[in-house]
Amino acid sequence: MNDLLPKYEEAKNQLTLKQKVGQLFMPAAFINDTEEEVQKLEYLINTLDIGAICFFHSRASAATNFEGKKKVVHNEKSYDRLLQLIERYQKAANIPLLIAIDAEWGLAMRIENTPQYPYAITLGAIQEQPKLLFDVGKHIGLDCLNAGVHWNLSPVVDINNNPENPVIGYRSFGDDRVTVTSKSLAYIQGMSSVGVLNSVKHFPGHGDTATDSHLGLPVIDKSKETLMENELFPFKKHIQEGVDSVMVGHLSIPSLDESGNPSTTSYPIITELLRNELGFNGVIISDALNMHAVSKHYTEKGTLEAAAFKAGMDMMCFTENPTEGIAEILNAATAERIEESFRRVWQLKEKAFLSNGSKQASNPMEFEELNRKLAHFSLTECYGDEATIQKLKAGQFLNLSIGSPVENLFSKSVENTLERQHHQVKSENLTDITQLVASNENVVLALFPPAVKPKGVFGFETAILEFIRKLIAQKNVLIYLFGNPYVCNILESEANSNLVIAYQDFRVFQEVAFEHFQDKFEAKGKLPFQMKSASHS
Structure with missing residues (x-):
């Protein structure tokens, strides 16, 4: 492979x-x-002459195993394997490949034993600290850069205004358009500062749906x-600020395209709205x-890729039929x-390969220290009667926990x-x-939800939830x-319930939570969404 990428004027x-059509294809690499x-x-x-590849953990991971029927085998050496594969795939390429990955909360989203940063919902709880969000983006960018990844397909800028959302939820900065926009802008600035490409997703907004688009086509009837006022607000702002790429989700939105076509193959949504308007x-x-x-809607190989391209798409991510897709286009x-799409993709390559992004040694201590700060600024008190809490802490109480964290x-x-x-x-x-509880009035409960997604009430057994x-x-x-704060919606807690949300079960988040329990600092976080009232059931 020639490491030197020619400028667009030469490549054209x-x-x-x-070859130009090949550059628009991004198959999955496992x-x-x-x-x-x-x-x-x-x-x-x-x-x-494939233009890009996107890395996933394995064929049993969530990206392909939608129904969760295959067992994910953990590989302690995934990171080393990633480096080897990037080298092999770049050697196979006649034209340097753009290497992409979903690293919303760091490479740990796909790769074991790599730094994990908090979920977007945790960052959404932090008040008035744009530098911290910038630092998260910068650290994730450096981790990508050091691995040979040019393009982090993040952040999620969907406004999560549906608590039943099975696929966004904790991946969103919250249910407020201004919070989502300001947090994602700071995060992107951090990534851009070290020369890593970004992508805001999932246009035109995947927040208000209770359908997982891995499994079926969500319909948003607004x-x-x-949509312009709310869902599209962050996208409009990012476009004004010069975002590198926009990822289009699979959504049916009749008010934008009355044909019912998924937005991924919709000319009115991709070309007329996103590109032109x-x-x-x-x-x-x-x-x-x-x-x-x-x-499911395109059973003939290559027709889906061709339909997406015809609608205005530039890059076909996780294309399963590149040979047929290229031929169809x-x-x-x-x-x-x-040429239009080729130029855009090639100029993105130029930015990745010719940018001033430079590798810097990641310092594990810096990563831990950043997570500690994030834990401090995100920790949130909900409801909570202060007098009751102090009385409880000072007296006898039962020390209970539910769930099985690593530690x-x-x-x-x-x-x-x-x-x-x-x-x-x-x-x-x-x-x-239950007998122990009967003889104790006061209880401190550390709650570690078994699952991060709401499907099946976050993995809680019925008896445990009751x-x-x-x-x-x-x-x-x-x-x-210590987990997804949307769990609050199923606890049937009352306005006087005492609830402290630490968001993550990382060691440093638990340490910070215990400092809070000892009254060593005041909680500064704010819940980034409206909690359901206990009257639901």
Whole structure:
């Protein structure tokens, strides 16, 4: 592979039309693939002049295993494997590849044993600290850069205004358009400062849906005026600020396209709205084209890619049929239309390869220190009657926990420092714990939800969830929640319930939560969405 990327003016004349179309394709690359699959992708890259690849963990991970039927095998050496594969795929390429990944909360989203930063919802709780958001973007950018990744397909700028959302939720900065916009701008500025490309997603807004577009096509039945006012607000602002790329989600929005076509193959949404009306001149990239919201509608190989291109798409992400897709586009599109997309993609490549982005050594201490600051500024008190809390802490209380984090540092600290024996609540000891609770008025409960997504009430067993609800209703309870704050919506907590949200179960977040429990600092975070009232059931 020639490491030197020619400038667009040269490339325009050097590449054939077929090579130019190949540059618009981004197949998935799996870190934990078999040698046979790796060689297949090397062959495609080499023979089709593929322009970009996007890395995922494995074929059993959420990106392909939508129903969760395959078991994900963890690989402690995934990071080393990623570096080897990037080198191999770049060697196979005649034209340098753009390497992309979803690293919304760091490479840890896809790769074991890499720095993990908080979810967007945690960052959404932080008040008036744009520098911290900038630092998160910068750290994630450096981690990408050091791995050989040019393009972080983040951040999510969807406004999560539906608490039942199965696929956005904790990946959003919240339900307020201004918060979502300001946080994502700071995050992007951090990434850009080290020369890593970005992508705002999922246009025109995936926040107000209860359907997972991996499985089906969500329908958003809102007027164009409402969407412009809210869902499209962050996208408009990012376009004004010069975002590198916009990712289009798989959504049916009748007010924008009455045909019911998914936005990924919609000319009115991609070309008329995003390109012409909102004035976006950069690269438009699709959400993964393997997702059932669109793939089910295009059974003939290559027709989905061609339909997306015809609608105005520049880059086909997670294309499963590049050979057929390239042939279909060559057969149907004009040379001028191909050149438009090729120019945009090539100029993005130029920015990645010719930018001043420089590798810098990541300092593990800096990463831990940043997470500690984020823990301090995000920790949120909800409801909470201060007098009751102080009375509870000063007297006798039961030290309980629910869930199985890697390490329950919080409950251990309560046990070791205050000599309150820790009891982990499980379905098999529920009778014994219930008896313990009966003879105690006060309870401190560390809550580690089994799952981060709302499907199946965040993984809670029915008996355990009922136990929590009864505890809240009948006792003086102080809950520390180490997980997705949307869990609050299923707890049936009352306005006088004492709830502290720590958001993450990382070691430093637990340490900071215990400092808060000891009254060493005041909570500064604010819940980034409106909580449901307890009257629901």
